Amino acid sequence: MASKRVAQSAVNWKAFAERVPPNQREYFRLFKAKNDIFVNRVDSLPAAMPKIDFAFYRSKLSSSAMVDQFEKAYSGMSVPYPTDKDNILAGVDKEEQKAAVDTKAYVAELKKEIEESKAMIKAIDSLPPPDEMTREMFAYYFPDRVPNANKPTFWPHSPQYQLTDPEYAKHFINYQNDFRLGKFLKSKLGKYLN
Amino acid sequence: MLSALVPRFGSSRVLLRFCPPQRVLSVAGASTKTPAQSKPDATSNTVTDPEDNLPQHERWMQINKVFYGPERDLVNYPHPKMKEVGDKVRLGIIPEELFQWLYPKTGVTGPYIFIWGGVAYLLSKEIVVLDHSFSHAVGFVLAVWYLRWKLGPMAEKFFTDFQKQHVENIYLNPVKKGKKVHELTIEQLEKEIWRQDGQKYLYEAKRENVALQLEAEYRRRMDTVYEQVRRRLNYQLDMETAKRRHEQEHMVNWIVSNVVKNITPQQEKESIASCIKNLKQLASVQPAV
Numbered sequence: 001m002a003s004k005r006v007a008q009s010a011v012n013w014k015a016f017a018e019r020v021p022p023n024q025r026e027y028f029r030l031f032k033a034k035n036d037i038f039v040n041r042v043d044s045l046p047a048a049m050p051k052i053d054f055a056f057y058r059s060k061l062s063s064s065a066m067v068d069q070f071e072k073a074y075s076g077m078s079v080p081y082p083t084d085k086d087n088i089l090a091g092v093d094k095e096e097q098k099a100a101v102d103t104k105a106y107v108a109e110l111k112k113e114i115e116e117s118k119a120m121i122k123a124i125d126s127l128p129p130p131d132e133m134t135r136e137m138f139a140y141y142f143p144d145r146v147p148n149a150n151k152p153t154f155w156p157h158s159p160q161y162q163l164t165d166p167e168y169a170k171h172f173i174n175y176q177n178d179f180r181l182g183k184f185l186k187s188k189l190g191k192y193l194n
Numbered sequence: 195m196l197s198a199l200v201p202r203f204g205s206s207r208v209l210l211r212f213c214p215p216q217r218v219l220s221v222a223g224a225s226t227k228t229p230a231q232s233k234p235d236a237t238s239n240t241v242t243d244p245e246d247n248l249p250q251h252e253r254w255m256q257i258n259k260v261f262y263g264p265e266r267d268l269v270n271y272p273h274p275k276m277k278e279v280g281d282k283v284r285l286g287i288i289p290e291e292l293f294q295w296l297y298p299k300t301g302v303t304g305p306y307i308f309i310w311g312g313v314a315y316l317l318s319k320e321i322v323v324l325d326h327s328f329s330h331a332v333g334f335v336l337a338v339w340y341l342r343w344k345l346g347p348m349a350e351k352f353f354t355d356f357q358k359q360h361v362e363n364i365y366l367n368p369v370k371k372g373k374k375v376h377e378l379t380i381e382q383l384e385k386e387i388w389r390q391d392g393q394k395y396l397y398e399a400k401r402e403n404v405a406l407q408l409e410a411e412y413r414r415r416m417d418t419v420y421e422q423v424r425r426r427l428n429y430q431l432d433m434e435t436a437k438r439r440h441e442q443e444h445m446v447n448w449i450v451s452n453v454v455k456n457i458t459p460q461q462e463k464e465s466i467a468s469c470i471k472n473l474k475q476l477a478s479v480q481p482a483v
Contacts, residue, residue, distance in 0.1 A: 006409050011399045019392030035399060038406035045413035050420045057427050062434060067427070074423050082411040088404050096397040103390050110383045116249070117376040117383075123251035124373045126258040130365045131276040140257045 009039055049077070278354075286342060 013032065020028040054071040058064045128137060139146040147153065154161055248256075262268065282290040288309070296305045316322040 006402060006405045009399075009402060009406075011395055011402055013395075013399075016392055016395035016399070019389045019395070021386075021389055031396075031399070035403055035406070038403055038410065041410040042406055042413065045410065045417050047413065049416050052420070052424060052427070057431060060431055060434075061427075066430065070423060070427060074419075077419055079412065079415045079419060082408050082415070084404060084408065089401060092397060092400045092404065095400075096393075099393055099397070103393055107387050107390055110387050114380050114383050116251070117379045119249075119251040119255075121373055121376045121380075123254040123258075124369055124376070126254060126262075127369060128261065128273070130361045131278075132273045133365070134274075137257075137261060140260070141254065 006042070008043075009035060011035075049079070286339060 017028065017032075052071075052074060054067055054074075057070075058067045061067055127141065133141075147157070154163070260266075261273070284290060284293065293305045296308060300308065313322075317324065322328075
């Protein structure tokens with residue numbers, strides 16, 4: 001019944017604190033405070049059953065038989081160790097298993113990203129030096145920076161003047177509206193203009 | 195990120211003028227296949243359409259294979275390199291190559307004889323006519339030569355530095371920056387992986403918290419037992435003490451009251467007289483000061 005008795009925190013809190021991400025520091029602090037409360041509560045109470053000076057009572061009290069009875073009962077007293085009724089420990093174990101699975105997936109994802117970054121560094125290192133870079137090479141390496149016959153562009157061929165650019169598209173629509181307005185005015189006022 | 199890598203010397207306006215589109219798209223544009231069909235295999239040496247959604251690094255490695263791959267004879271046909279400075283010249287304008295070409299044929303004085311002989315020929319046949327305006331040409335050449343001598347090094351330094359800075363700004367620095375970003379990313383991610391060990395401590399601490407609460411409850415129970423037993427014993431003790439004190443007080447009161455009851459007026463008078471007598475005696479023995 002009496003499982004492992006604990007008196008103080010056995011967790012390596014320093015190593016734990018180092019591993020906490022900066023955005024979770026506050027939660028960590030609260031968690032640690034809670035643990036401190038539990039440790040203090042344990043520390044404030046005696047670890048073993050305190051001794052009672054029965055000899056003193058025997059000398060003072062008239063009936064020593066009663067004191068003997070008390071002493072016998074007190075020394076034979078066995079306090080039951082409390083059980084984890086709500087089975088919280090099992091819940092924690094379950095949670096840990098789930099977290100382990102999640103962590104494994106997360107680490108795999110991170111490792112994949114690291115591999116990608118490493119491949120990218122390798123690719124960047126493979127770029128030719130600038131004095132060897134010809135226009136042809138440039139067109140291969142940075143195709144979005146050279147004219148593409150499949151994707152003709154509007155004059156003056158800079159990105160902000162293309163219709164794919166929402167900022168410019170807005171102007172274009174305004175221009176169309178203006179054009180329509182012009183047509184409308186012309187249809188109304190044409191006879192005077194002529 | 196990738197946009198940071200892109201040098202600006204390939205701005206579309208420049209390339210429109212100097213780089214014919216059909217050449218740029220010689221491989222990618224010629225294909226009429228859809229991107230799905232033209233999915234490149236790793237072994238092919240063709241450069242694929244940028245719209246094939248290949249990751250940037252894979253595409254770049256593929257392009258690298260085209261230009262620096264095993265199929266290219268880089269020993270006999272190296273890539274042309276842009277010269278940083280021009281070839282060596284003599285007298286400011288005459289290429290060194292001319293001298294090297296003439297040395298085996300004419301000896302070391304040959305090139306100069308060739309040049310001055312040529313000049314003599316031009317003059318004697320009146321191909322170059324020394325009219326009045328020829329003096330202008332001499333002055334012009336001398337002025338240009340003087341300026342070249344005085345200002346040439348300065349201009350050279352300025353343009354060299356400018357070129358170096360330009361290349362750094364448009365190509366080397368963005369490349370370096372991109373690399374740095376990826377290195378930082380790797381560092382951060384590795385740290386993140388290291389942080390995952392914190393889970394172990396977290397669940398250890400959670401279990402410990404439960405154990406600590408159980409232990410606290412256990413200790414509280416023991417404390418309660420101790421307190422209860424102690425209180426009962428103290429009660430017995432207090433009760434006996436109180437009883438004894440009460441009995442003693444009662445006994446004393448009873449005795450005193452009975453004694454007082456039995457004193458007669460005659461006895462009282464005698465006692466007072468004896469007291470006064472004692473006082474007088476004391477006063478005579480020790481007179482007042």
